[in-house]
Amino acid sequence: MDVKSIPNTVIRRLPRYYRFLDELMESGVERISSAELSRRMNVTASQIRQDLNHFGAFGQQGYGYHVEYLYQEIGRILGLDRVNEMVFIGAGNLGRALANYGNFVKRGFQMIAMFDQNPELIGKTLACGLVVRDIAELEAFLAEHPVRMAGIAIPKTNAPAVAERLVACGVKAIWNFAHTDLALPDDVVVENVHLSESLMELSYLYHSRYPEEP
Amino acid sequence: MDVKSIPNTVIRRLPRYYRFLDELMESGVERISSAELSRRMNVTASQIRQDLNHFGAFGQQGYGYHVEYLYQEIGRILGLDRVNEMVFIGAGNLGRALANYGNFVKRGFQMIAMFDQNPELIGKTLACGLVVRDIAELEAFLAEHPVRMAGIAIPKTNAPAVAERLVACGVKAIWNFAHTDLALPDDVVVENVHLSESLMELSYLYHSRYPEEP
Numbered sequence: 001m002d003v004k005s006i007p008n009t010v011i012r013r014l015p016r017y018y019r020f021l022d023e024l025m026e027s028g029v030e031r032i033s034s035a036e037l038s039r040r041m042n043v044t045a046s047q048i049r050q051d052l053n054h055f056g057a058f059g060q061q062g063y064g065y066h067v068e069y070l071y072q073e074i075g076r077i078l079g080l081d082r083v084n085e086m087v088f089i090g091a092g093n094l095g096r097a098l099a100n101y102g103n104f105v106k107r108g109f110q111m112i113a114m115f116d117q118n119p120e121l122i123g124k125t126l127a128c129g130l131v132v133r134d135i136a137e138l139e140a141f142l143a144e145h146p147v148r149m150a151g152i153a154i155p156k157t158n159a160p161a162v163a164e165r166l167v168a169c170g171v172k173a174i175w176n177f178a179h180t181d182l183a184l185p186d187d188v189v190v191e192n193v194h195l196s197e198s199l200m201e202l203s204y205l206y207h208s209r210y211p212e213e214p
Numbered sequence: 215m216d217v218k219s220i221p222n223t224v225i226r227r228l229p230r231y232y233r234f235l236d237e238l239m240e241s242g243v244e245r246i247s248s249a250e251l252s253r254r255m256n257v258t259a260s261q262i263r264q265d266l267n268h269f270g271a272f273g274q275q276g277y278g279y280h281v282e283y284l285y286q287e288i289g290r291i292l293g294l295d296r297v298n299e300m301v302f303i304g305a306g307n308l309g310r311a312l313a314n315y316g317n318f319v320k321r322g323f324q325m326i327a328m329f330d331q332n333p334e335l336i337g338k339t340l341a342c343g344l345v346v347r348d349i350a351e352l353e354a355f356l357a358e359h360p361v362r363m364a365g366i367a368i369p370k371t372n373a374p375a376v377a378e379r380l381v382a383c384g385v386k387a388i389w390n391f392a393h394t395d396l397a398l399p400d401d402v403v404v405e406n407v408h409l410s411e412s413l414m415e416l417s418y419l420y421h422s423r424y425p426e427e428p
Contacts, residue, residue: 011418015411019393042395078414079421082428093311093341100307103393103410109417127307148427149420172427173420175413179233179317181256189423191416193409196317197229199389200292202405203323204225206363206387207293209403213362213386214296 006054006077013051014074016041021071033064084109086175087142089162090153091116091124091132094177098151100127109149113141117158135162142169149173156180220268220291227265228288230255235285247278298323300389301356303376304367305330305338305346308391312365314341323363327355331372349376356383363387370394 020041024032034052038045052065055073075081088095091114098104099111116122117135124132133141150171152159159178166174167188174190176182182190207213234255238246248266252259266279269287289295302313305328312318313325329349330336336348347355364385366373373392380388381402388404390396396404421427 012415014418015408015414018414019408019411042397077418079417080414084417093307093314097307097311098409101409104413107410107414109413148424149416172424173416175416183256187423189416189419191412191419193407193412194229194233195312195315195407196321197233198405198407199318199323200229200232200294200321201226202363202387202389202403203293203298204228204291205403205405209401210362210386 010051010054011077014078017051018071018074018078018080021067021074024067025071029067031064031066037065080108082108084149085112085145085147086110086149086151087113087115087138087145087147087166087171088151088153089115089135089138089166090151090177091118091121091126092153095151095153096126098153098177099130111151112145112147115141138165139169142166142171146170149175151175151177153177224265224268225291228292231265232285232288232292232294235281235288238281239285243281245278245280251279294322296322298363299326299359299361300324300363300365301327301329301352301359301361301380301385302365302367303329303349303352303380304365304391305332305335305340306367309365309367310340312367312391313344325365326359326361329355352379353383356380356385360384363389365389365391367391 020037034045034048038048041048052070055070072081086109088099088111095114099114104111111128111130113133114126114130115133115135115138121132122134126132148171150166150173152162152174154162156179159176159180160182163174163182163184167184172188174182174184174188176190176192177195179194179196181192184190234251248259248262252262255262266284269284286295300323302309302325309328313328318325325342325344327347328340328344329347329352331349335346338346340346362385364380366376366388368376370393373390373394374396377388377396377398381398386402388396388398388402390404390406391409393408393410395406398404
């Protein structure tokens, strides 16, 4: 199977399949029909068949999908079949929450260092065991531990400069929680999580549905 | 202007316009051409003209867009021209990070109560000033303070039951950080923020771009 042949719209749906397949495995389900998966995921069975057909002939008539095999194939496409080492910048509330979130480790994302510029945070030990490092040591650390993925949860004013430093150290993928867009070279991939914007979308969904409510 | 006439794809882009217009106002910019906004937002000028045309004739030839007016109009569409009171369930790291995030208050989102079931957290005062309440008091609180919006950042096993309780109390909009889909009545709007899934997307973007890298 060639990853390039899978449309982007399908790729965007893979993490959700992955989550449902994981839950099925946890419940001891070995195989599942597209009809049953459709019911659970609230997606049409036809959509599921179209999406999962990209992974070859796993959905055999009368057999359904082999849950673990599909889970592993999707994991491989998403790059979860290995350990992805990351560094994280910003040991504020959000950064600490993310660093301490066990689910990421379960998915193979290993946070190997946390940096901050705040003297009150530097040297503190997080619940996950990492000790907050001085951002001044970023370059030295990355020279010794060259990682390609980094997360940023810092104020928007500092984010562009920090992102540039990461890129100069060879980081190619940035998970950006700073409330700004990062203008980075084309060979760097960025996934933005703009929490304020998601809250605004919720607000829109609510008020457009209930225009009479306060 | 009728909100209903604005396509959903445009609506989804409004929070980003709102953010850029806010930054322009902060920098003292009163009006801006679609060409200049295009350069800053890294979107084609034609896209900007099409999107903003839904807001009437603000982009006058040779004048450009009136920044503050457009900012306020978009804010009104997004429901940010009022105070949106919310409750939040889950005073763990992520919940506390969200409760303490000043940017939401700036956008009119007022968190009026935080609930948790963990005895070690109940009674604690958060940096934002809220005292964590016992989730057992949820119904009583909402009977006295009927709010329509709620956030959830709790483990996936508890999330469906808590969401049902919120809905039974009249909540119509849920900002869901629990790592599960919520099956709720059609009259409840949900905005999911699945952080693991966004990290998987980053992983996919990176590994599909750099298949030779570890």
